[in-house]
Amino acid sequence: MTMAELWTQSAHWGLALFPVLVLLGMFVWLDAFKLMSFREIVFLLLLGGVGALAAWPLAGRMLDTLPIGFSNYSRFVAPWIEEAIKAAIIIILFRLNRIGYKLDAVISGFAIGAGFSVVENIFYLVRFPDYGPGTWLVRGLGTAVMHGTTLAILAATAHEFAERETREASGDFDFRLWWFLPGYLIAVALHTTFNQFPERPMLAMMGAALFAPIALMAIFNFGTTETHQWLTVESAEHKRQLEALRSGKWPEGPAGRKIASLAQRSDADQAQRIRRYWELQAYIVAEAEETMMEEAAGDAEFDKAEIRAAFKELRELKQGLGRSTYVELRRLLPFSRNDEWEVSELRQRLKD
Known part of the structure; x- marks a missing residue:
């Protein structure tokens, strides 16, 4: 590989992997209560990566075509599978009482989604090294941000429904799976919408890049006030x-x-x-x-x-x-x- 090719490949990897990690870093920095340590963030990223590893053999064609996928499977089936796998991780964290305030839920959800997207994009980078920078920009700033945003919204929604139980005496705590259903349906709906523009990937990317910061900052500000x-x-x-x-x-x-x-x-x-x-x-x-x-x-x-x-x-x-x-x-x-x-x-x- 020549030096020019090495620089090109490095740029592709940077476009595909860094944007969602930068956005995650911004949310951690904005957290006034400093709820997440570096070790915890890395652990959540790894959990998301494990979810992506589980998705690959389970879904088969879920990761079929770049940059988003053109089949009906990618448009209408894959979102249910991917969001279910990511949701399972959040459910386990809630059950183990590893998520406290809504701020914690948003950051945890986004970090897991970021880890999922990083490993998913690494699969793509290895399998399709000849695709151009536009593809990796869509993957990094569009799909990856979408993965983090959908799970952050799911986690925040579940937290809202669970608040009454989590604030009562722990001896009376009763864990309910239905807390996660509304957020899961919202996540699937957003994911499905994102996957409806295979012929116009830049439009999908811009939608994710604009919607995600606005939606998450709104939840973030609400969570900060609520925590106070x-x-x-x-x-x-x-x-x-x-x-x-x-x-x-x-x-x-x-x-x-x-x-x-x-x-x-x-x-x-x-x-x-x-x-x-x-x-x-x-x-x-x-x-x-x-x-x-x-x-x-x-x-x-x-x-x-x-x-x-x-x-x-x-x-x-x-x-x-x-x-x-x-x-x-x-x-x-x-x-x-x-x-x-x-x-x-x-x-x-x-x-x-």
Whole structure:
């Protein structure tokens, strides 16, 4: 291969792979709460790549013709398959409580879609090295951005439907697959629309390049406002819990009455462990929320040693409570799946 050919191939790879990664980097940079670490972004990209690897043998002709595909299969069947594979990854992340706020959902969805498109485009680059730069521009700025956008919208829509469950006590959490159906149908509709212009690929590319930033920034801004509101309200509630527990009282509400009853049925030492466990959990959740709000304000600071000591004491209290009491206490505590996700984010910050 001559130097000119090498430069040409490098340009083609850059056009096909970089635009969607640059857009992903922009969304991560715009996230005021810094929810995603570099390792997490790479992991999500890899998950998307695994999805593309699964799609190749499963769909067969799904990746049949450049730049978009001319068959009815590509137009009307492939979108259902591709979006289902990408949706399965998002569903798993939701089920494992790896997605917290809507901002997190948008970035996670776009990152997975970006990873899917990168591997898909690598397939194309290897199989069709002689196609010109116009093809790779369409693939990189059109198809790739479309993949990220459809999954980001699916994830954000699912998050909207799941909010009530994720904000209630985790002991009452009930995971529902139907949360993902509306977003999946929207994603398929957008993907199908994109695939309807095989004879006019530049038009499809321009549509994706214009629609994606506008739609995602609108969701991004809504998610930012929503996150601020959630953090303000929930932080105040957890600080009230902490204040009551530190003053020797039980917090008001159903959880306070039920846990007070559990403590009354226990001996004095066990009752003290129950109170202390709730107090430490409330402290850690409040610290996680305070850190996120400070991060958004640009001055996040927290006492790592004190928080690590609290985590350590929680582990010791868990052993002291015994399995049956611990399980009952965890079921009664008024902390949501979202609170648990915030704590996992705080753990991540402790490692950084």
